[in-house]
Amino acid sequence: MFAPLTLTAILATSPQTAPADKGRAAIELGLKATGLNFGTSTSGKSFTVTFDHENNQKQVVYVATEGSALSGMQSHIIYSQCWSNGGLAPSEKVLKLALSKSKKLGQFYVYKDTSDKYAIRFGVHFDSNLLPVKPTSGEPTVMTLKDLIYFVDAVAFETTTEMKGMQ
Amino acid sequence: MPIATLIGLVSAFQQTATQEPVTELPPNLMVSIRETNLKFDDIPGFIGFKFKIGSSTRNHTVYIRKKNETYRSLNVHEMFGNVYESKTEPTGDQLLKIFSTRFSYGGLVYEQPSASQPNYRVRFRTVIAGDIATANLRKLLDLCATTADSIEKDLTSKDVF
Numbered sequence: 001m002f003a004p005l006t007l008t009a010i011l012a013t014s015p016q017t018a019p020a021d022k023g024r025a026a027i028e029l030g031l032k033a034t035g036l037n038f039g040t041s042t043s044g045k046s047f048t049v050t051f052d053h054e055n056n057q058k059q060v061v062y063v064a065t066e067g068s069a070l071s072g073m074q075s076h077i078i079y080s081q082c083w084s085n086g087g088l089a090p091s092e093k094v095l096k097l098a099l100s101k102s103k104k105l106g107q108f109y110v111y112k113d114t115s116d117k118y119a120i121r122f123g124v125h126f127d128s129n130l131l132p133v134k135p136t137s138g139e140p141t142v143m144t145l146k147d148l149i150y151f152v153d154a155v156a157f158e159t160t161t162e163m164k165g166m167q
Numbered sequence: 168m169p170i171a172t173l174i175g176l177v178s179a180f181q182q183t184a185t186q187e188p189v190t191e192l193p194p195n196l197m198v199s200i201r202e203t204n205l206k207f208d209d210i211p212g213f214i215g216f217k218f219k220i221g222s223s224t225r226n227h228t229v230y231i232r233k234k235n236e237t238y239r240s241l242n243v244h245e246m247f248g249n250v251y252e253s254k255t256e257p258t259g260d261q262l263l264k265i266f267s268t269r270f271s272y273g274g275l276v277y278e279q280p281s282a283s284q285p286n287y288r289v290r291f292r293t294v295i296a297g298d299i300a301t302a303n304l305r306k307l308l309d310l311c312a313t314t315a316d317s318i319e320k321d322l323t324s325k326d327v328f
Binding site: 008009010011068070071072073075089090091092095096099100102104105106107108109110111112123125140143144146147148150151 | 236239240241243262263266267268272276291292293294303307310317318
């Protein structure tokens with residue numbers, strides 16, 4: 001366990017329980033302004049944007065409905081799953097392959113849910129406090145939100161394709 | 168709460184994977200950097216800030232990469248703090264542990280040896296836009312320093328960076 005420090009970006013809470021903070025209304029308005037079709041995940045914890053790819057493949061990008069309050073920001077993670085093997089922990093080979101894929105921005109990380117099931121995800125963060133009260137499609141921060149979603153989709157789909165079936 | 172305090176110039180510099188060409192940051196980002204009133208070291212490829220961590224004796228250096236990255240409308244610069252560098256490869260268990268860390272902002276990047284550098288490296292990073300406000304820049308510098316230092320301490324028990 002990490003020693004508890006207050007002003008760090010490390011989430012001190014359980015990974016399965018994001019802090020209940022503000023930001024849902026702002027991020028929802030921001031998503032509407034992007035013009036992207038979005039829904040809500042089964043859990044209600046994320047908005048979802050589904051992208052169609054070749055061979056009828058789909059990639060779902062999740063945008064956390066609630067952000068983490070951090071140093072004046074309201075930070076929402078935008079992520080997509082890249083690999084899973086029935087919930088088993090990634091092998092060393094899979095882990096090193098995924099983690100070595102350095103991208104322009106964003107990070108790969110290992111996610112473990114409440115049932116101890118593992119997956120590898122790719123994600124970025126977005127500060128919803130940067131959005132104006134009434135965001136419009138031409139607003140730079142709206143374009144940032146939209147392009148972050150596109151970027152996560154592109155990276156996650158490429159990685160999903162490359163690592164499909166790896167154990 | 169701990170505050171990362173700038174203690175001076177970068178005394179030793181470890182470049183990341185590639186030999187960065189000397190470039191300049193966009194003028195508005197340099198303005199924000201100067202407006203933080205932090206001392207910084209302008210070195211080839213990077214701007215470096217050395218912080219003291221809270222009331223501890225620990226220090227950590229944060230870098231802003233001069234080379235920008237673009238994607239559609241995105242135009243960003245990497246901000247990072249190194250947490251591990253060694254010719255010894257981290258074990259799978261070590262990587263699984265630290266890359267399972269959940270962050271409310273930023274995350275970890277793993278780098279294997281390459282033609283340009285011989286070490287295994289891990290760094291904590293985020294990105295900043297070229298037009299970042301000065302106050303936000305200062306907050307992210309502090310955050311990057313304390314977070315990277317916390318990870319380094321837990322992973323290696325050392326204070327190298």
